[in-house]
Amino acid sequence: MxxxxxxxxxxxxxxxxxxxxxxxxxxxxxxxxxxxxxxxxxxxxxxxxxxxxxxxxxxxxxxxxxxxxxxxxxxxxxxxxxxxxxxxxHPPVNCSKCETIKEIIEVTNITSEQFESRFAYSMEPLIIRGAIKSNWKALDVFSLKFFQQLYLSTINSDHNQYRCQFFPYSTSYKSLIQALQSIPDQVNYNQSTPWYIGWSNCDPRITSILRQFYHKPQFLPINSEDSRLDWIFMGTPGYGAPMHIDNVGYPSWQAQIKGTKKWILEPPLDCYLNCKRFEVTINPGDIIVLDTNKWFHGTQIVGDELSITIGSEYD
Known part of the structure; x- marks a missing residue:
């Protein structure tokens, strides 16, 4: 497909x-x-x-x-x-898709059939607790230093050479390469200048390396095709992404590798009076599944550790 x-x-x-x-x-x-x-x-x-x-x-x-x-x-x-x-x-949204959502379902195990029948292509968010604790090397390997060494050794030091999307959010960084060159690998992030960045990885050389440490979540529909485009978000406590809505075409999943992140979900503007607002905290090893094309969402890193997440889309 x-x-x-x-x-x-x-x-x-x-x-x-x-x-x-x-x-x-x-x-x-x-x-x-x-x-x-x-x-x-x-x-x-x-x-x-x-x-x-x-x-x-x-x-x-x-x-x-x-x-x-x-x-x-x-x-x-x-x-x-x-x-x-x-x-x-856009034309008015069918608010019945979120009116019946009264809470965010959290599970520790779910089959691909169960996931597809209720969550995969609906507007209902899902949290899978501890979904990746036992079989992803990324939990032990991914770090700021890991990404600095990976990208700076693979990509030309000229930041204009890396053409994948980069989100500086509230930082002054103009590119991913500049950010990775500038951000110090500090132990105590509460005493450093806070920052939060995100980027897509569209470089096949780096993709082949990243996929050695994580794989397609087992609960995704059997016939779904996982995107080869990785989305990585990283930052320090107190920062995160402001409230926004995406335009990526497909639902997506995001795995929390390091740190803890709070998600705030707001319904579409058309449904603001009909549907609920939600807040949920995602811990290392958890995966959140969300149609970010339908839900406005913002994030905030909580705790005292660097947050690293990786995710992708599925059809």
Whole structure:
């Protein structure tokens, strides 16, 4: 079974932008409004409200400036926004898929048949506790130093040579190579400057090495095809990913290798009044399965250890 893996996109990403004709995407919101300027203004106000919720004030300033120009006749009906904002203007979500979810199910063992029948392609999150404690060498091998040695010895030291996606989040790093070259391998992370980064691994040389230390989770559907694209997230206590939604095309799993991470799940905007918000803590050896295309999610590293997670998509 063939598959095409989409690049990961998050709503707060500042490095992936395009010019989007918002008024063309908002016909389903207010079709009775014929005046394009008014319609564009309404859409802008919706976005401003949403980014106040996310705490992204720099983008709000840009939106307000554009709206003023639009009203005065000096602006255009298109504005520069992150590509993944298209998620804000999709047709309404079927909220019945999350209305019945009252808690996040946690199990210690599950068969591929049980997983496929209820969790694999639904909107229901799942936690498998201790899923990888006995058969993944990654639990003992993966560390900051491991990734520094692996990437810096495999990839050209010129950070522009590594073309896979990199998420600096709140750090100032411009690339994965720069981050791995700059981050000190400190023992006490509570006394160092906090940081959190994430990246995809699209280099087949590194993939062949990484897959020696972990493998496709046994509970995934038998006929599903696991992506060859690894997603790795690493950081120190107190940091994590801000609330966002992905655009990767498939559900995904993420294994906690080191440290402890708290996940905060928010329902789609359409279902905010109908569906519950959840928080769950993932410990070393646990796996979380989540359709990150449907759930807004944020993370926070808790405890006093470096957090390392690795995951992938499945179809």
């Amino acid at each position: 063939g598959r095409k893996t989409k690049s990961k996109s998050i709503v707060n990403s500042s490095d992936q932008q395009l010019t989007s004709q918002l008024i063309d995407d908002s016909d389903w919101i207010y079709p009775q409004l014929a005046n394009q300027s008014i319609r564009s203004l309404i859409v802008t106000l919706i976005i401003i409200y949403y980014f106040i919720y996310l705490g992204n004030y720099s983008l709000i300033v840009s939106l307000v400036s554009n709206s003023v120009k639009l009203i005065s006749g000096r602006g255009s009906c298109s504005i520069v926004i992150p590509s993944s904002w298209s998620k804000l203007f």
